[in-house]
Amino acid sequence: MLNVYNHWDRLTTCIVGTTYTPDFYKFVKDSDTRHLLGTLAQQTLEDLDNLCVQLRKFDVEVIRPKVTDNYLDYKYGEKILPAPLTPRDYTAVIDDIVFLPTPDALGLYRKLKGADWPDVPPADGIPGEFTVEELYYLDYTWITDIVDIATQHGNQIVYDKDIDTAMVQRLGDHLLVGNWQAGDPWVAPVLGQYFPNKQITLLETLGHLDGGVCFICSDLVIVGPKMEQRVKRQFPDVEVYTVTPTAVKQFGAAKAANIGKYWLPDKLNSTGFQDYVENYLSHWVGEIQASCFDVNLLIVDPENVFCSSEDPELFQLLESRGITPHVVPYRHKLFWDGGLHCVTSDLNRITRICL
Numbered sequence: 001m002l003n004v005y006n007h008w009d010r011l012t013t014c015i016v017g018t019t020y021t022p023d024f025y026k027f028v029k030d031s032d033t034r035h036l037l038g039t040l041a042q043q044t045l046e047d048l049d050n051l052c053v054q055l056r057k058f059d060v061e062v063i064r065p066k067v068t069d070n071y072l073d074y075k076y077g078e079k080i081l082p083a084p085l086t087p088r089d090y091t092a093v094i095d096d097i098v099f100l101p102t103p104d105a106l107g108l109y110r111k112l113k114g115a116d117w118p119d120v121p122p123a124d125g126i127p128g129e130f131t132v133e134e135l136y137y138l139d140y141t142w143i144t145d146i147v148d149i150a151t152q153h154g155n156q157i158v159y160d161k162d163i164d165t166a167m168v169q170r171l172g173d174h175l176l177v178g179n180w181q182a183g184d185p186w187v188a189p190v191l192g193q194y195f196p197n198k199q200i201t202l203l204e205t206l207g208h209l210d211g212g213v214c215f216i217c218s219d220l221v222i223v224g225p226k227m228e229q230r231v232k233r234q235f236p237d238v239e240v241y242t243v244t245p246t247a248v249k250q251f252g253a254a255k256a257a258n259i260g261k262y263w264l265p266d267k268l269n270s271t272g273f274q275d276y277v278e279n280y281l282s283h284w285v286g287e288i289q290a291s292c293f294d295v296n297l298l299i300v301d302p303e304n305v306f307c308s309s310e311d312p313e314l315f316q317l318l319e320s321r322g323i324t325p326h327v328v329p330y331r332h333k334l335f336w337d338g339g340l341h342c343v344t345s346d347l348n349r350i351t352r353i354c355l
Contacts, residue, residue, distance in 0.1 A: 002153050004093045005351035007170045008217050010301040013061045013348035015146070016052050017085040019044050019336075023069045028276070036273045040264070040332060044085075047330050048343065051306075054328050058300050063149070063347070065142035074139055077125070077132035081105065081139045082284040086338045087345040088210070090140065092165045094175070097194060098150040098347075099163040103143035107160065109135045137283075149347070158194070163187050166208045166342065169215055174199045178209030204230060210341045211291030217302065220321060222314065224292025241317055243294040246309055247334065261285055263334040286337030296339025300326075308333060308340050 002013065022038030052062045065084040067074075074081040092099040101107050109121050112135065117126065125132035150157050167186065169176040175198050179186040188202045205212050205227065212227040220239045223231050228242045247256035247263070262277075262285045277285065294314070298306040305323055307314075308330040315325045333339050 001096045002093050002098060002150060002155050002348045003096045003351055004170055004346055004349045005095060006172050006349070007165070007346065008215070008299045008302055009349040009351045011055075011058070011060050011299070011346055011349050013063065013346070014055060015063045015065070015087040015091065015345040015347060016048055016055070017083075017087045017343040018048060018065050018067060019083045019085050020067060020071075021045065021069055024071055027071050030272055030276070032270060033272050033276045036268055036270065037276075040268055040335065044332055044336070047328075047332075051328050051330070051340065051343070054306065054326065055300070058304065060300070063145065066145065067142065076105075076121075076136040078280070079133040079136060079283070080280065081136060082281075084138075084140075084142050085336055086166070086342040088164060088166045088342055089208075090138070090164055091143075091146065091345045092163050092168060093155075093347050094163070094165075094168065094170055094191075094195065096155055098146075098155045098157045099161055100143050100146060100150075100157060100159055101138075101140045102159050103140050103147060105136055105139040105141065107140060108137040110160075146347075161187065161190050163190065165345065166210050167205075169209060169213070171215055171218065173197070174201065176209065176213070176215070177202050178205035178207070178213075179203075180206065182206065201234065203227075203234060207290040208342075210296055211293070212295060214295040214297050214299075214341070216297070216299065216305065216318070216323065217321070220317075222295045222297065224295050226292070241314065243292065243311060243314055245292045246294055247288065257289065259288065259334075261287055262337065263288065264332065285335065288334050288337050291337060291339075293333050293339040296333075296341040298328075298340040298344055306340050 019041055022041050025034050025037040028034040055062055067083050071080055090101050121135045125135060167178045175191055177186060177188045182204060185202055188200050191200050212224045213231060214222045216222060221231060222241050222243060224245060225242055232240050247259060300306060303323055305325050306328045307325050310327055318325050328340060330340055
């Protein structure tokens, strides 16, 4: 069976996300914007492919989502749905239970669906209530392959509970859960139903948990500055190391605080590109100030961790613990609003309860 008990145990099976190829953007009329989107896509795909190569060096089986190059397959009204770049945002394996969204593009529609609505969204939306663009969010069709894998392994699959490992960290008999709004328990009560014998701790993250906190092992946690005091209060017996965010190191604190929703180097940016993203692809990007990508680490096993950039002080700490950091570049994390942890999702780790 697929099983993850601790997220620092040896990784054996992992999803690595994908984005659309440069050919996908042939429909973009402005040649400069089309070229920039294509270059961004190509460089992102190169980094993801390299991540797969590095994982396979540790004998990790890599699963990739399948997408097409035809934008019409993902277009609803004027909205084009994003590629499955960050599979961790919608998937989780906790012990031997696999949590997934239903593998189609109708997840948001089902949440909004009124009693008298049809089963499939009308092409013109719900008159007077929602445009067709407002009825679609993500296309989970690629999840079909994960369903097949989990079924072949004999796992229980639970659908549409909003449980994912961007918001839940698996610390053995302890689950750490983030939230989106102050006072909101998010999925903590649901997790309690499925794992009544685990301790479940809610941490006020007001965003993705893995954008602010990463437990490297049971007695060491890496945090972003915003989470330092909360984590120290919650875990007084754990060593807490606070990183300096990439944006602060790269631009300085003042500029980093006002960098905007995303950042790209000048050679991949233009006013036309910015306008196009704002008008048509704004739902593809997040708010990079909300995350600290320096804690968005992928633990391969107890002795090896993947990081997307150099951090000499952090690396010295890890090495003092017998952990080797490996730099696996991800050039455009400040555009896509995600790091190496985001663009992966661990399906199986060798854990003590599997032995």
